Amino acid sequence: MFTPESRPGLAALGLGPVAERVYVFLVEAGTGQTSTAVAQDVGIPLSLVGEALVLLEDQFLIVRSPTQPPQYSARPPELALDSLVLRRGDELAQVRLYAKELQSRYREFGGRGAPADLLEVVVGERQVLRHYAHLLDSAKRELSVFTMPPYVVPGRRQDVDQVLRSEREGIRRGVHYRTVYDSRAVDDPFTLGVAQDSVALGEEARLIGELPMKLLLMDRTIGFVPLRTEDPGAGSLIVRPSPLLDVLIALFESIWIRAVPMGPLADPGRPAELDERAQRVLLLMSSGLKDESIARALGTSRRTVQKHVSSIMETLGARTRFQAALLARDRGWVKPSDTDAG
Known part of the structure; x- marks a missing residue:
């Protein structure tokens, strides 16, 4: 018999330790059990067992027989728990919407220029990748990017494929992608291949000798900047509408103008002396x-x-x-x- 302590547990689904012990007992019992039998076998006071059974029944994890006294049996765990996970996901989605509403109130009553509302630091490779992917998926109008080594996850094809999928979906939504590649980026055949794939999807790409930093701008409302250029996985700074974001946008535009398009030349006014x-x-x-x-x-x-x-x-x-x-x-x-x- 396994114990709740040996498993990740069901606390994330709102089940306390008593309810989980009762549920595990019913899963392993295989047949219907009265509340008294559960209390005796699990070693928990009958009053607490009764509360746990009510909770488990409310969550559709167990069924109660119409007999007297009633007997309780576990529903098939995989089906029952998957259903509970989906319901909890819907609840969390509502919490996210409520968080956005509260954020609006925070800005309204706390002051739009509050420093804590304008800058946010995310730390660690996992968090950096998660926020980067979120920005790619959330863009509605444009994404402007400076790309240069080193990368958070160098050469992992699965992560690159995910970025390309997000870019493809963004272009379908009408998002305008602009990327300036540092010359060191095209020195790497893998990165050059990714750039060519992106251009084929519809990205507008340019090259320049040396970029000052890595940067992602989403819809001109969010900036994403590594805290350390030499170690982008260490953490990043999220910049919201502010004078600092205005500077980052101006920096991107100034470098974009100077960078060389990666596509073919289309200017017929070039010198005849050169092919x-x-x-x-x-x-x-x-x-x-x-x-x-x-x-x-x-x-x-x-x-x-x-x-x-x-x-x-x-x-x-x-x-x-x-x-x-x-x-x-x-x-x-x-x-x-x-x-x-x-």
């Missing part, structure tokens, strides 16, 4: 990406990229990559909206 691949190399080079990163982003070899870089520098008469980026900008080959040479 389309060389033009892409010029844009990525001017954004600060190194040859290896450019090669991965374009799906070509580093040697091919180096040939393009040499050809670009020769065409422009530049001695360094930095000078080539400046000269390309002066000639209008690279516009400020495309990238930023500095």
Whole structure:
């Protein structure tokens, strides 16, 4: 016979230790038992057994016979407990709605600018992932993201698939996804593959040489920032509407303008001296990406990229990559909206 102490227990379903002991006894008894027999065999006062039987019957975990004295039998536990879990889930959903109502009252009577209401810290990898997934699923209009290593869960395909599923569902809801990838992100073939999958789903993606931080913005109402860039799983800061959130939004927009689109070139005004691949190399080079990163982003070899870089520098008469980026900008080959040479 197992005891409640050896199992996780049913306290989460609102059953106290006495009710659980009575229920376990009836499960193992196999036949109907009177309240007196239960009290004697379990060793609990009859009055407490009576209260427990009423509770168990109310929760549809046991049935009472019409005989006198009545006998009690356990319903099939898996079916009965699953039903109770579902009912408790509905109750918790109502609690969440009530929490939102109370939050509105808190803001109304406690002051909308209360610091405790504007910032929240979540600690630990599990909590970070849970909140990140919640933001992906809750977005209604747009998600703006800075992506750079290290990652909370590097290379776990199941977690990546979950993110892609959330992104796919978001795009179907009409959510506009924008992601700026740090050049170090495309150095990793796995991350580059994920980026390409996201673009195929409808994400608008851009590249830049170096990002200052990781960031997620949801509907311009919530910001999600790691507490430590080098260890994003340690914890994150949730930022609600405030001057700080305004700064994060402005930061994203300023970097988005300077970043290079990952899609194909569509500007017919590019210089005739450069073919389309060389033009892409010029844009990525001017954004600060190194040859290896450019090669991965374009799906070509580093040697091919180096040939393009040499050809670009020769065409422009530049001695360094930095000078080539400046000269390309002066000639209008690279516009400020495309990238930023500095």
